[in-house]
Structure formats: C-alpha cells, structure tokens
Amino acid sequence: MFESHGRSVFKNRLALSFDFVPPKLVHRDAQLKRLTTFFRPVAEGNSSQTAFLFGTVGSGKTVTAKRFCIDIKEHSQKSGKAIDFVIVNCRQRNSEAAAILHIINHFQPNFPDRGFSITEMMEILRKDLEKRKLHLVIILDEADVLLRKSGSDIIYRLSRFSEEGMEGRQLVSIILISQRDVFNLLDAASASTFKRSNMVEFGKYSVSELADIARQRAGLALHDGTIDDDSIRLIADASAEFGDARFAIEIIEKAGMLADEERSETISPEHVRAAKAEAFNSITESKLVSLEPHLKITLLAISRSLKNKAYTTTGEAEESYRIACEEFGEKPRAHTAFWGYLKDLDDAGMISAHKSGEGVPGKTSIITIPDMPVKILEEKLTQLIGDDDL
Numbered sequence: 380m381f382e383s384h385g386r387s388v389f390k391n392r393l394a395l396s397f398d399f400v401p402p403k404l405v406h407r408d409a410q411l412k413r414l415t416t417f418f419r420p421v422a423e424g425n426s427s428q429t430a431f432l433f434g435t436v437g438s439g440k441t442v443t444a445k446r447f448c449i450d451i452k453e454h455s456q457k458s459g460k461a462i463d464f465v466i467v468n469c470r471q472r473n474s475e476a477a478a479i480l481h482i483i484n485h486f487q488p489n490f491p492d493r494g495f496s497i498t499e500m501m502e503i504l505r506k507d508l509e510k511r512k513l514h515l516v517i518i519l520d521e522a523d524v525l526l527r528k529s530g531s532d533i534i535y536r537l538s539r540f541s542e543e544g545m546e547g548r549q550l551v552s553i554i555l556i557s558q559r560d561v562f563n564l565l566d567a568a569s570a571s572t573f574k575r576s577n578m579v580e581f582g583k584y585s586v587s588e589l590a591d592i593a594r595q596r597a598g599l600a601l602h603d604g605t606i607d608d609d610s611i612r613l614i615a616d617a618s619a620e621f622g623d624a625r626f627a628i629e630i631i632e633k634a635g636m637l638a639d640e641e642r643s644e645t646i647s648p649e650h651v652r653a654a655k656a657e658a659f660n661s662i663t664e665s666k667l668v669s670l671e672p673h674l675k676i677t678l679l680a681i682s683r684s685l686k687n688k689a690y691t692t693t694g695e696a697e698e699s700y701r702i703a704c705e706e707f708g709e710k711p712r713a714h715t716a717f718w719g720y721l722k723d724l725d726d727a728g729m730i731s732a733h734k735s736g737e738g739v740p741g742k743t744s745i746i747t748i749p750d751m752p753v754k755i756l757e758e759k760l761t762q763l764i765g766d767d768d769l
Contacts, residue, residue: 386602386644387602387639388606388635388639388644388645389600389601389602389635391599391600392632392635393600394599395600395628395632397625400442400446400449401442404439404442404443404446405588405591405592405595406439406584406588406591407442407443410432410443411447413579414430414447414579415447415451417430417577418430418447418451418516421451421514421516422451422454422455425549427514427550427551427552428553429552429555429572429574430553430554430555430577431554431556431557431577431578432554432557432581433556433559433578433581434580434582435581435621435622435623435727436558436621436625436666436669437621437623437624437625438581438582438583438584438623438624439581440520440556440581441466441518441556444518445466445518448464448516448518448554451464451516452464455514461513461514462513463485463513463516464515464516464517465481465482465485465515465516465517465518466518466520467482467517467518467519468520469520469524473524473525473528475497475529475533476497478525479501479504482504483503483504486507486511487507490503497536501536501540505550508550512548513550514549514550515550515552516551517537517554518556519533519553520556521558522555522556522557522561523558523671526564527564527671530566531564531565531569532569534553534565535566535568535569535572538553538572538573553573555573562575584622585619585622586615586619589614589615589618589627590611590612592624593614593631596627596628597611597631600632600635601631604645605644605646606634606646609648610634610647610648610651613648613651613652614631614634615627617651617652618630621728626658629654629658630654631646633654633658634646634654635650636654637650637653638650666727666729667756667759667763672709672767673709673712673720674723674724675760676700676703676704676709676764677696677720677721677724678724678730678760679703679760679761679764680697680700680702681696681699681746682748682753682754683699683703683753684699685747685748686753686754689747690747691747692743692744693718693721693746696746697714697717700717707764721746729748731746731748
C-alpha cells in the first residue's frame with residue numbers, strides 16, 4: 380500500500396504545516412520590531428507587558444507571535460533570564476478553566492482536568508512559575524472567542540498575577556490575538572491593565588509579498604527544481620484575493636500532493652489550479668467557522684435572500700437577518716450594527732456589496748455572494764450556528 384512510486388516532490392512537508400515557524404519571517408519585520416520595543420523591559424528587567432495583535436485571517440499574526448516568543452526566549456537564556464511562552468487556541472479552549480488548564484499542562488502534562496477550582500489552578504500556576512523563577516508569556520490566540528463566551532475575568536486574573544507573587548517578581552505577560560478589536564469585550568477592570576497603545580496591526584499581504592512567502596515555504600518544503608517561478612507567481616495570484624498566506628501555503632501542499640499522485644517530478648500550473656479549487660473549499664469553511672455568531676447569521680440571511688436571483692438589497696437582507704435571529708433565539712442588532720456586519724463580510728471577501736445603480740429606486744446597496752453556491756452556504760451556516768452556544 381505504501382510502496383514507493385518514485386521520488387516525492389516534498390523534502391520536508393512539515394514546513395507547510397500551519398504550526399511551522401520559519402527561521403526568518405518574510406514581510407513581518409515591522410511587526411517584530413514593534414513587539415521587541417514593547418517587550419524590551421521584560422527581556423532586560425523585572426517587568427511584565429501586554430500587547431494586542433489584530434488583522435485578517437492569514438496575515439501572519441500567530442506565526443509572528445510564535446517567532447517573537449522563540450526569539451525572546453533564546454535571547455533571555457543567553458543573558459541568564461528565564462522566559463518561556465505558551466499559546467492557547469481560544470477556539471478550542473473557550474472557557475476560563477480550559478484555558479488555564481492548558482497553561483498548567485505546559486509545565487504539568489498529566490495535571491487532572493477536573494477537581495480544581497479556577498482559583499486553585501491559578502495558585503498552582505503561580506507556584507510553578509515561582510519555583511522555576513520563570514517569566515511566562517501567554518498568547519491567547521483568537522481571544523475574542525474566549526472573551527465573548529466566558530468574559531474577561533481571565534485577563535484580569537493573569538494581568539494581576541504578580542501582585543501576590545514573592546518579592547514583587549513579575550511572572551506573566553499577555554499577548555492577545557484576534558481578527559477584530561477586543562477592547563469592547565473587556566470590562567473596566569480588565570481594560571485598565573491593558574495598554575491600548577500596544578497594538579500591532581497586520582494588513583493583508585500583497586501579491587508580491589505572497590509570492591515571496593510562497594517562494595520561501597516552497598524552498599523549505601520541496602526538492603530543488605520541483606517548482607518554477609511561474610507556478611510560484613500563479614500561487615500568489617490565486618491567493619491574492621484574500622491576502623492570505625495560509626491559503627498560499629495550502630495551495631503549495633495540495634499541488635505537491637497532486638504531483639505525487641501523478642508521479643510527476645515537478646509541480647505544474649495545472650497542479651496549482653487544481654489545488655486552488657480544493658483549497659478554496661477548505662479555506663472558505665475555515666473562514667465560516669471563525670466568524671462571530673451575528674456575522675454568521677448575517678451571511679446566512681444574505682444567502683437566503685439570494686435564492687433564485689443574482690443580487691439582493693440591503694433592506695431584503697436585513698429583513699432576512701431579523702427572521703434568522705428570531706429562528707435562533709438571538710436578539711437582532713440595530714441597523715447601524717447590521718451595516719457594520721455587511722462591511723466586515725465585504726472586507727473579508729465573503730460578499731460583494733456596492734451602491735445601487737439605475738433601475739433601483741432609493742439609495743441602497745446591492746449585495747451578492749460571488750464565490751460559493753448559496754444553497755451549500757446556507758446548509759453549512761445553519762449547521763455552524765446550531766452548533767454555536769449563542
């Protein structure tokens with residue numbers, strides 16, 4: 380079953396994993412320098428810090444945070460200061476207890492997953508850090524999911540962590556990562572511990588930047604000579620609509636798999652085109668999962684409004700949104716909030732909205748969904764919203 384059918388185009392497929400951290404990041408020097416400036420007091424003295432990283436899917440937020448933490452850990456070791464980091468995927472661990480348990484598991488992998496209160500787990504974590512004389516950088520990835528579901532107590536607890544420590548030792552720093560602003564999800568006490576100026580923005584990658592990223596990952600993952608620059612540029616063009624490096628990396632992997640299936644020693648433009656078609660479906664599903672509940676409901680409402688027609692109006696979509704909210708037991712938001720949802724979905728490339736032209740009375744927007752059958756989209760969103768704990 381697994382017998383060899385010739386040499387694979389891959390030399391290190393792990394370099395195409397979303398968890399892989401390249402030794403040097405491409406086109407994220409400015410963000411790394413900003414983080415270094417923020418965290419210099421942590422590396423050089425007894426201090427703690429907070430930072431907030433925000434930007435769209437695939438803009439390099441998580442890999443930049445990981446690369447930065449690896450670098451500061453290595454730097455601190457050379458200067459005799461112990462700094463470590465742990466990353467919490469808040470979509471997978473969306474309760475305060477689950478997030479804290481994951482942090483404890485970083486030091487105690489066999490720690491029981493029940494039987495301790497949050498206060499007791501925080502005390503256990505504090506003693507762990509004091510025993511190791513360690514400063515821990517905690518990365519809360521997709522923090523908005525945790526904050527929306529469980530509130531901001533965990534931010535307050537962690538940011539005030541050092542007040543009960545020995546000798547005033549600063550034990551914890553926090554990096555929040557999100558696609559959108561999270562400060563409106565923090566209560567006053569938690570917000571007071573965060574510096575709003577410590578924000579790092581991640582814009583969408585340009586076509587040329589995506590080409591550089593694809594070229595770097597291909598060089599790390601593929602044998603020399605298996606992909607030419609025309610195919611690299613095609614990958615960049617294919618992912619430019621989203622400005623999404625993850626999409627580009629996924630296309631490389633899928634194109635390589637298709638080449639291996641055909642026992643081809645090179646990745647052709649046709650492999651890239653076929654890979655985009657496969658990757659598009661998975662990246663679309665990933666985007667749907669990451670939407671907050673009201674954005675999911677808004678997109679569901681638009682997909683329902685577009686049955687049997689190419690375009691819908693803002694008014695039709697908003698009426699459909701109100702009906703969908705009632706269906707799922709959710710209170711519909713005000714008109715201005717609904718407008719904001721439309722803009723967010725448009726910015727994410729999931730809908731196309733523009734001002735109405737001739738033949739449409741009044742001032743409104745015309746909306747369509749250009750890249751996915753609305754029937755399939757409606758089915759998927761109905762399932763996802765039903766799974767959400769609204």
